[in-house]
Amino acid sequence: MSDYPSIVLEQAVNQMASLPGVGKRTALRLVLHLLRQSDQDVEAFAGAFTRLKKDIVYCRECHNISDSDICPICASTRRDHTTICVVENVQDVMSIENTGQYTGVYHVLGGVISPMEGIGPKDIEIDSLVERVAKEEIREVILALPTTMEGDTTNFYIYRRLQNAQLQQLPCISQIARGVAVGNQLEYTDEITLGRSIVNRTEFKA
Amino acid sequence: MSDYPSIVLEQAVNQMASLPGVGKRTALRLVLHLLRQSDQDVEAFAGAFTRLKKDIVYCRECHNISDSDICPICASTRRDHTTICVVENVQDVMSIENTGQYTGVYHVLGGVISPMEGIGPKDIEIDSLVERVAKEEIREVILALPTTMEGDTTNFYIYRRLQNAQLQQLPCISQIARGVAVGNQLEYTDEITLGRSIVNRTEFKA
Numbered sequence: 001m002s003d004y005p006s007i008v009l010e011q012a013v014n015q016m017a018s019l020p021g022v023g024k025r026t027a028l029r030l031v032l033h034l035l036r037q038s039d040q041d042v043e044a045f046a047g048a049f050t051r052l053k054k055d056i057v058y059c060r061e062c063h064n065i066s067d068s069d070i071c072p073i074c075a076s077t078r079r080d081h082t083t084i085c086v087v088e089n090v091q092d093v094m095s096i097e098n099t100g101q102y103t104g105v106y107h108v109l110g111g112v113i114s115p116m117e118g119i120g121p122k123d124i125e126i127d128s129l130v131e132r133v134a135k136e137e138i139r140e141v142i143l144a145l146p147t148t149m150e151g152d153t154t155n156f157y158i159y160r161r162l163q164n165a166q167l168q169q170l171p172c173i174s175q176i177a178r179g180v181a182v183g184n185q186l187e188y189t190d191e192i193t194l195g196r197s198i199v200n201r202t203e204f205k206a
Numbered sequence: 207m208s209d210y211p212s213i214v215l216e217q218a219v220n221q222m223a224s225l226p227g228v229g230k231r232t233a234l235r236l237v238l239h240l241l242r243q244s245d246q247d248v249e250a251f252a253g254a255f256t257r258l259k260k261d262i263v264y265c266r267e268c269h270n271i272s273d274s275d276i277c278p279i280c281a282s283t284r285r286d287h288t289t290i291c292v293v294e295n296v297q298d299v300m301s302i303e304n305t306g307q308y309t310g311v312y313h314v315l316g317g318v319i320s321p322m323e324g325i326g327p328k329d330i331e332i333d334s335l336v337e338r339v340a341k342e343e344i345r346e347v348i349l350a351l352p353t354t355m356e357g358d359t360t361n362f363y364i365y366r367r368l369q370n371a372q373l374q375q376l377p378c379i380s381q382i383a384r385g386v387a388v389g390n391q392l393e394y395t396d397e398i399t400l401g402r403s404i405v406n407r408t409e410f411k412a
Contacts, residue, residue, distance in 0.1 A: 003303055005296065006273045008254075008261045015254040019236045030225045032296060034255055035262065035271075042259040046252040048214075048221040049240055053248040055214045056241065065241075067212045090211065090238060097209055 061132070063108045063125045065090050073097075073105055080104045082139040086129060086158065088112055088146060096144065104142070107132065112145055112154040121157055129158065130165050143175040267338070269314045269331045271296050279303075279311055286310045288345040292335060292364065294318055294352060302350065310348070313338065318351055318360040327363055335364065336371050349381040 004010035009031065016027035034042055058064065059071035066072075073079060073093075083104030087093055093106050109124040121127075133141065143158065145151035159173055179197035180189050189197075210216035215237065222233035240248055264270065265277035272278075279285060279299075289310030293299055299312050315330040327333075339347065349364065351357035365379055385403035386395050395403075 003300065005265075005277055005279070005299065006262060006271045008258050008273060009271055009296075012254040012258040015251045018251070020239050021232075022236075026227075028297065028300075030228075031255075031258065033226055035258060039259055042255055045221045045224070046255040048218040049237075049248055049252040052214050052218040052237065052241060053245055056212060059211075065212045065215055067214060071211055073211070090215075091234065093211065094209065094234075 062106045063110060063128065064093055064106060078103075082137060083142065084129070084132070084138055084140070085142040085144050087144050088151070092144065104140075109145075109154070112148075112150040113157055114150045114153075121161075124154075126154075126158060126161060130161050133162060133171060134165055134167055138171045140172045140174060143173065147178055268312045269316060269334065270299055270312060284309075288343060289348065290335070290338070290344055290346070291348040291350050293350050294357070298350065310346075315351075315360070318354075318356040319363055320356045320359075327367075330360075332360075332364060332367060336367050339368060339377060340371055340373055344377045346378045346380060349379065353384055 004013065012031045012034075013024060013027045016022055016030050017024050019027075022030070034045060037045075055067070057066055057069060059066040059074055060069055061074040062071060064071050064073070074081075080103050084107050085096065085102060085104055086107045086109060087096065088109055088111060090108065093108060096102050096106075107125065107129050109126065109129075111119050111124045113119060113121055113124070129141075132138070141158075141162065143155045145154050155175060162170065162173060177200070178193065179200065180186060180193065186194060210219065218237045218240075219230060219233045222228055222236050223230050225233075228236070240251060243251075261273070263272055263275065265272040265280055266275055267280040268277060270277050270279070280287075286309050290313050291302065291308060291310055292313045292315060293302065294315055294317060296314065299314060302308050302312075313331065313335050315332065315335070317325050317330045319325060319327055319330070335347075338344070347364075347368065349361045351360050361381060368376065368379060383406070384399065385406065386392065386399065392400060
């Protein structure tokens with residue numbers, strides 16, 4: 001698949017193949033699909049990404065993606081502004097919102113601490129979280145980071161930072177429950193998860 | 207995944223998800239990847255598709271995608287212009303070129319006859335093929351369409367059209383060999399293919 005009949009075609013395929021998980025063959029198929037669409041449709045397709053990069057801003061409170069200086073969740077008076085849920089990225093906000101179980105606000109770190117990838121505490125929004133907790137009246141900080149080594153490290157780092165921040169009142173710091181996923185068989189659950197689910201058992205309510 | 211935190215993000219995700227085989231979740235992942243790239247990179251990404259639609263032309267001879275009025279293959283004096291290989295689309299041209307086994311020129315139909323999809327002989331480049339065979343001195347027409355019902359129908363239609371075209375000299379009409387793929391086990395080859403490979407056996411040359 002090295003010789004494309006056209007340079008503009010090749011450039012479009014290369015751009016499409018620059019997306020993660022899209023190979024050259026898939027890229028060609030997608031580009032030829034676009035080529036069959038109307039001029040307006042292709043214009044709209046390309047325009048959406050230019051606009052995305054130009055118009056998107058990050059909420060000054062929670063650092064989530066937003067259309068304006070303050071995101072709808074932070075601007076809402078119906079949300080509980082004394083509870084902050086700390087997440088890694090935008091997708092996590094959307095996933096938690098979809099559960100319909102959370103009424104507080106968020107803080108999007110934009111990553112987790114990962115020495116392997118060279119991401120330190122200064123590269124993600126931890127300072128702004130500590131500032132926020134110090135400035136506002138926060139009752140609870142919920143750590144909802146991924147259950148990985150990096151997530152755990154970041155949880156621990158945030159915990160220590162908040163403890164050392166000499167706050168007037170330290171908020172309650174919690175983390176999301178880890179255990180056997182709903183619908184899962186015990187025999188197929190990994191040992192660490194199953195072990196934790198026993199250690200962190202909760203009172204049965206009928 | 208219904209509530210995006212931003213309208214421009216949602217629009218970009220919707221555009222990305224309009225590509226075949228790309229779901230909303232994947233689209234979001236791809237769009238967030240783009241968002242992490244530099245302004246120039248996103249500009250180049252979007253620009254490639256606008257340019258694609260604006261600048262691409264089709265070769266007036268073979269109807270393949272091209273940067274100019276005549277594609278490099280049709281313009282080449284090193285190709286055998288008396289042999290035309292009829293294919294469905296651009297990918298097929300690229301695949302055959304990659305074999306390095308073909309030195310003739312092509313004719314890209316842009317589809318195959320498919321009553322189910324409402325594609326008739328007038329919707330694809332069959333008239334131009336017949337004209338081309340009538341006008342130029344063509345010795346062989348190789349039918350290299352997909353081995354499907356639609357491909358077979360199109361093969362047969364082209365064969366009849368060329369026979370009825372009252373050409374000075376009817377070119378040899380051939381089709382690509384169908385049989386057991388190289389490296390395949392006989393037991394896993396479907397019956398029709400295996401049956402044809404026996405009927406259309408060729409002389410063994412040591």
